[in-house]
Amino acid sequence: MRPQFGTRFLTDPRQVFQHNAWDNVEWTEEQEASAKKKVLENSQPLPTEKQEEYEGRANEYWNDFYTIHENRFFKDRHWLFTEFPELAPQCSLNNDSHPQVSGADDSQQDSLEREQRIDVAALSLTDDDAPGSSATYRILEVGCGVGNTVFPILKTNNDPGLFVYCCDFSSTAVELVKTNPEYDPGRCLAFVHDLSDVEANYPVHDGTLDVIVLIFVLSALHPDKMQASIRRLARLLKPGGVMLLRDYGRYDMAQLRFKKGRCLSENFYVRGDGTRVYFFTQDELHEMFTEAGLEKVQNLVDRRLQVNRGKQLTMYRVWIQCKYRKAPVQPAKTEG
Ligand SMILES: C[S@@+](CC[C@H](N)C(=O)[O-])C[C@H]1O[C@@H](n2cnc3c(N)ncnc32)[C@H](O)[C@@H]1O
16 A cells, blocks of 8 residues: 555646646656666766775765755655654654754864764673663664754654664764754764674664664665665664665656766766765665565655746656564464
8 A cells, every 4th residue: 555655646737837746656658768768878987996986985075065064954854754653653743843953063073073983982882871771662873964863753752762873974964963952862872883884883782773764875875885784784673673764766856867977887876076876776675675684564666746836847756665674573383
């Protein structure tokens, strides 16, 4: 059954400019073929040295991004709790009440970076007084940016047993989370962590997380590193725990808009600011999650037509949403 993606359907093409967005739009075969052609025309990869530079300095490019934009980006989270009720299972929802994150003081960066390094090094030796050790519901957000998911969770989910871990490999982003007035170290721990570094410790034990959230972050990794990263994360889930993902889908407008000279490998591009993005199919994500030992709960494509009524422009967005679960422990069979 289709979930909560919205219910405004375009049945008469002449009405396209009557609203700002249409849900669940069907693509015609010609449209799909033309998107494919466009992608092929722009699939000449950049030279290896360039590729290596973008990989080696990936977190610096994201630091620069957050230095420029601070917390003025990625604000639309109206869908968060309708699509992912696992983030606040016992709560009655009021999507309009989600907080917006606010500013931070840049001058604290050095001391915060030092503190974060110490934090995680110490926490990886987790013991009974480590943050969240007594929690009964643990969520980890990876690639949390400035906290546009974390703060709404803390605000909406009032379960006293909740603890939210969140990480990003951009120390600038983590600093913005930690200096946000809504940051509560009693309920939340933000730390610097590179998802693609599968040897690095997380400050939680394997088999202890109820939910892992990946929102537009897996697409920022080099495709060769995605599978191992998902496998590493899957180990952190409890039996019955879920991984939630929302990310870019193949032929999203953002993919079709890339100009020549931005392609790194098939369906993987670098933006003008040095940050990178991959565009997934549902099958690729299914493969990745199931290879990591998880089972499908949901794997959907959300196709939306956004309209700029002023400029009379149409923009076809394609997002993929997945929920994959670690198998719950089976009760032991009794003999006889
Ligand atoms: C498109 S932003 C999305 C941010 C946030 N999830 C949101 O939706 O607002 C991608 C985020 O992933 C982070 N990121 C990219 N590669 C990462 C990696 N290897 N490890 C951890 N975080 C990463 C970036 O720093 C950035 O904050």
